[in-house]
Amino acid sequence: MSHRIEPESADLARALQEARPVPEPEFTERLDQAVADHFPPEWADEAALGKDGKGGIGTLSERFRRWLAGNRTVIPALAGTVGVLFVVAVVATNVSDHPNGDSDSGSNAPTDMAKRTVGAASGGITTADSASSGVATEPPKNVVRAGVRLGPESYSSTDSAALNFYDLAMAKNLKSQMRGRDVAKEAEITLGTDPEGVQDVANEVVSVTDDHHGIVMKSNVTDGVAGKAGATFSLLVPAREIESAVADLSGIADLRSRSQELIDITAPTNRAEDDIADSKAKIKSLLGELETTYDEDDRANLERRIRWERNEKRWAENRLNRLERRADFTPVDLKVETGRDSVSDDGSSSWGLGDAFDDAGKLLGVAAGVTVLALAVAIPIGIVILIALALNRAWVRRSRRRVLADDE
């Protein structure tokens, strides 16, 4: 008796259809339930499918997605953690901008978001005081280091005692750091007053400058309404009196901002002195040669070189003189403003809505900076991940084709 399937007949197709694999009822029951429940996160576990054990089917990302869907608190927790880290980063950034930390704590006023930048290559020191709020506070306790450029710093005061304390402390620090160095100074002061007081303030500026043996190089006083009225001064104050002069000038009216810069000119001064010494030595040597030279051409050549060296020496001396003048006299740019931020109606200054907007703007700026930094890190990583995903996708497609092709 033959039981063979006739290969040439339609029996083969029928036999194949009859041999069609059918799923076990237990499996279909579990799968039906999973579909009815819309594949809940735990379905793979409950179904206990496959030889890989609980939930062990699918790619890594599918298993992770199931796990994530089954642990719904993870996403809010992660989001919260990221949010907290973001806030900490913003706050930390501000704290690092304010190493003194307590510059404004005395008045309970919100921190005036000021920045301190470090630029060691500049070889100078700048300190700046912003007094937009005009609230009396403790002066900053920062230690000023030579060779470090310090940007605008939060510090506000109408209390001249506090201001003088700060000046003295700062001057002491600077002196200790700059001892033995040649230093050129610069200062900028902005004062605020009401339009009627501009002329009085201007007179007082001239008077204080005279008291400190300074010179008013240029001045301009403008009358008008608040915001338009004001004055500008270009002063030259002897360096030895600059600290007291700046303190006195700052006390004339409401101090809005102040910055002082120390520029270390030791290197150019030394260079100029060395150049002068070199030129002198060369000239002396050339003169010696000239005494023993009788050839006309050689003498003419030597005289030309001596003239050249004398010119060099003169230039170096001029350079040195300029540097010395620069060290002896300090230019002070003083501006008198009217309008916003001037003394308030009741005669006292307090932190107000404008300051709140300023602070909010600065805070948002820091937040934006942190965000940009985060993006600067995240975007390249994201690009690398995308490339890796694309390569993986191509590799998977190729592997699938090869699974079939290998055995063909």
Added chain:
Amino acid sequence: MNGMLEAVPESDSSPRGAPGSLVGPRPLFEDLYRSSRDDLYAYVAGLLRDRVAAEDVTALAFERAFRKWDKFDPKRGSARGWLFGIARNAALDELRKRKREVPAIEPGGLDAPGSVAGTAGQCSASIEERVVALEQRAALMTALGVLSPADREMVAMKFFAGLNNVEIAEATGYSPTNVGTRLGRAMTRLRSALGSAEEVAR
């Protein structure tokens, strides 16, 4: 995801009455599931020849289809073709995995008693007929095991899952003409393998 369960009337004119066989209105996922579950399992089991792996891959294919259901575009092809394409990828991934691992299941894993259709429903048939049927089935499964995965895939899609050539083309990415060619070649090889197996049996 709930959107997929909206009651949308479906034009069902496929040969097997499966939803989404033709390009047209979007079918319900549950309708697609009900009409394709056994076919999909049959195809995957025929290709993999491993019951446990076939259950895994079938379940995984339906889960993936469920998750991607919103992205399914009826204009681009039938739902069944789309679904079988997903299952095919999952099955090929399983085959890839097996190539990296030591095979856990011997070929012929589907040949166990009760594993094929009709075995349980033949109580009324004579013992001789049942023996004949089992022998034929065993020979067929042995011959299928000899085929390459590519040939086995064509046979499984056509005769186990009952897909037409267009649906097979949608699932595999081949052209319908190419599907016909491949199918013919696979059947030729199956006949040859079947003949060889029976020669050995004699």
